[in-house]
Amino acid sequence: MQTVKMVVTGPFSAGKTEFIQSVSEIDVVSTERKISNREERAVKEATTVAMDFGRITVDEDLVLYLFGTPGQKRFDFMWEILSEGMLGFIVMVDSTRPETFREARSILETFRAYAPTPFVVAANKQDKKDAWDIEDMRHALRLDAKTKLLPCTATDRKTVKEVLLALLYSILAEMETGG
Amino acid sequence: MALRGNLRDFTVTQLLNLINLAQKTGTLVVDGPKEQAHVAFREGKLAYARIGNEDNRLATVLHKANRLSVNQYRTIVERAGKMTDKELGLMLINAGYVSQEDILVNLQGYFTGIVRRLFTWVEGFFRFEAELLPPEDRINVRLDLENIIIEGSRQLREWEQLQDEIPSLDMALKFTERPLKNVNLSVEEWRVVSYINPKNTMKQIGVANKMNDMEVRRIVYGLLQAGLVEIVRPEGASTTIPPHTFPSENREEQKSLVNKLIGRIRSL
Numbered sequence: 007m008q009t010v011k012m013v014v015t016g017p018f019s020a021g022k023t024e025f026i027q028s029v030s031e032i033d034v035v036s037t038e039r040k041i042s043n044r045e046e047r048a049v050k051e052a053t054t055v056a057m058d059f060g061r062i063t064v065d066e067d068l069v070l071y072l073f074g075t076p077g078q079k080r081f082d083f084m085w086e087i088l089s090e091g092m093l094g095f096i097v098m099v100d101s102t103r104p105e106t107f108r109e110a111r112s113i114l115e116t117f118r119a120y121a122p123t124p125f126v127v128a129a130n131k132q133d134k135k136d137a138w139d140i141e142d143m144r145h146a147l148r149l150d151a152k153t154k155l156l157p158c159t160a161t162d163r164k165t166v167k168e169v170l171l172a173l174l175y176s177i178l179a180e181m182e183t184g185g
Numbered sequence: 186m187a188l189r190g191n192l193r194d195f196t197v198t199q200l201l202n203l204i205n206l207a208q209k210t211g212t213l214v215v216d217g218p219k220e221q222a223h224v225a226f227r228e229g230k231l232a233y234a235r236i237g238n239e240d241n242r243l244a245t246v247l248h249k250a251n252r253l254s255v256n257q258y259r260t261i262v263e264r265a266g267k268m269t270d271k272e273l274g275l276m277l278i279n280a281g282y283v284s285q286e287d288i289l290v291n292l293q294g295y296f297t298g299i300v301r302r303l304f305t306w307v308e309g310f311f312r313f314e315a316e317l318l319p320p321e322d323r324i325n326v327r328l329d330l331e332n333i334i335i336e337g338s339r340q341l342r343e344w345e346q347l348q349d350e351i352p353s354l355d356m357a358l359k360f361t362e363r364p365l366k367n368v369n370l371s372v373e374e375w376r377v378v379s380y381i382n383p384k385n386t387m388k389q390i391g392v393a394n395k396m397n398d399m400e401v402r403r404i405v406y407g408l409l410q411a412g413l414v415e416i417v418r419p420e421g422a423s424t425t426i427p428p429h430t431f432p433s434e435n436r437e438e439q440k441s442l443v444n445k446l447i448g449r450i451r452s453l
Contacts, residue, residue: 008432008433008442009432010430010431010432010442010446029450029453062449062450062453063449064445064446064448064449065445065449068442068445068446070446070449091430092430093430093431093443108349108350109349111350112349112350112352115351115352115353115356115416116352116353118353118356118416118418119352119353119355119356122418123430148409148415150361150415163453167450167451167453170450171447171450171451174443174446174447174450175447177443178440178443178444178447181436181439181440181443182440
C-alpha cells in the first residue's frame with residue numbers, strides 16, 4: 007500500500023477540520039478539546055490540539071492522507087512534525103476574520119520555510135456576507151500574483167475539491183518544470 | 186536556589202525585573218548564541234556590562250562616543266596602556282578633556298546598549314553569580330533598571346510581532362515590480378537593500394551587514410510593508426519536492442500517482 011499526504015494548515019478556527027471532513031471517506035480522527043480561553047471560546051467551543059486526520063482511498067494501492075494542523079500557536083511544535091514528507095499544503099484563511107490574516111501570513115511563511123513543496127491558499131467562508139473580497143485578501147496576505155488563492159466553503163465538498171485539485175495541478179506543474 | 190535557566194523560559198526583561206525587585210548584587214552571565222555577556226548589578230542597579238571580547242575600556246567608549254579625538258585616543262592607548270579605567274578617568278578630568286558627567290553618561294549609555302542587545306537574545310542559558318562583582322579597576326555606574334525594563338518589554342513585544350511576520354530568516358528576498366524610486370531609505374536600509382537577491386538568505390544579509398536578527402527583521406518588515414520586496418525561497422536551494430514525499434523515486438511513476446490523485450478527487 008502506497009500512501010501520500012497533504013497538510014491543511016491555517017489560524018485558529020479557519021475551518022481546517024471541516025475542510026477535511028468534507029472529503030474524507032472516514033470520520034475525521036480528531037483531537038479536539040474544549041477551549042479554556044474565554045476569547046477563543048467565543049469563536050468556537052472546541053479546537054484541534056494535535057492534528058486531524060482524514061483519508062481518501064484512490065485505489066487498492068494508493069491512499070491520500072489529509073492532516074490538519076492545530077491552529078493555536080502554542081501547539082506549533084506539531085507543525086514541523088506534520089509537514090515532514092508532505093506532497094503540498096493548503097493554508098486555510100477565514101475570509102470574515104481579518105484579525106487572523108497576519109497570523110495566516112506567518113503560518114504560510116513558516117510552512118514555506120519547512121519544505122519547498124507547492125501550496126495553495128483557500129479563502130474560507132466566501133459564502134458569508136462579510137467575507138473579504140479575494141483580491142483584497144491577496145494584498146492583505148501579501149501573496150504574489152502567481153500564488154493560487156481560491157474561494158472556498160469548507161463545508162461544501164465542491165469547493166473543497168477545487169482547492170485540492172488546484173494544489174495537485176501545482177504539484178504536477180512543479181514536476182513538469184523539472185522541480 | 187541557584188538563579189539559572191534558559192532564556193526561552195525566562196526572558197531578559199523578567200530577569201532584570203527580578204534583580205530589581207530583589208535588589209540583588211552580583212553578575213548575570215548569559216551564554217548567547219554566539220557570545221557570552223556579563224552584566225553586573227549592585228543592590229538591584231546596573232553597575233557594569235561587557236559582551237564577548239568587545240573592547241569596553243573607558244578610552245574606547247569615549248572615543249566611540251566622539252568624546253575623544255582619534256589622536257587623543259591613540260595617545261592614551263600608547264601611553265596609558267597599563268592604567269586602570271579609574272586612573273585614566275581621573276587623569277582625563279584633571280587634564281580637562283572630559284567632565285565626570287561625560288564619563289558617567291557615556292558609560293551608562295554603553296552598558297545600557299549592551300543590555301538592549303541582550304533583549305534580542307531569545308536563546309541561551311543564564312546564571313546569576315552573587316559572588317561575582319564588577320571588576321575593581323573599572324568605573325561602575327549606578328543605573329535604575331525600571332526604564333530599561335520598560336524599554337525591554339516594548340522591544341520584546343516588537344520582537345514577537347516581527348517574529349510572527351518573518352518567522353524564518355532562511356528565506357530570501359526579491360524586489361517586486363514596484364520601482365525603487367523616490368523612496369527615502371536610511372543608511373541601514375540601503376545596506377540591506379544592496380544585498381537583496383534571491384540567492385541571499387535574510388540570515389546571510391544580516392551576517393554581511395553585521396546586523397542581529399532583530400535589526401534585519403525590522404528593516405525587512407518595513408520593506409515588505411512598503412511593497413518593495415517579497416519573500417521567496419532562496420535560489421539555488423532545492424526547489425524540488427523532496428524525494429521521500431513519494432513512495433517511488435521514478436519521476437514518471439510520481440506523475441502517474443499525482444494524475445491518479447487528480448482523477449480520484451474529481452470523482453468525489
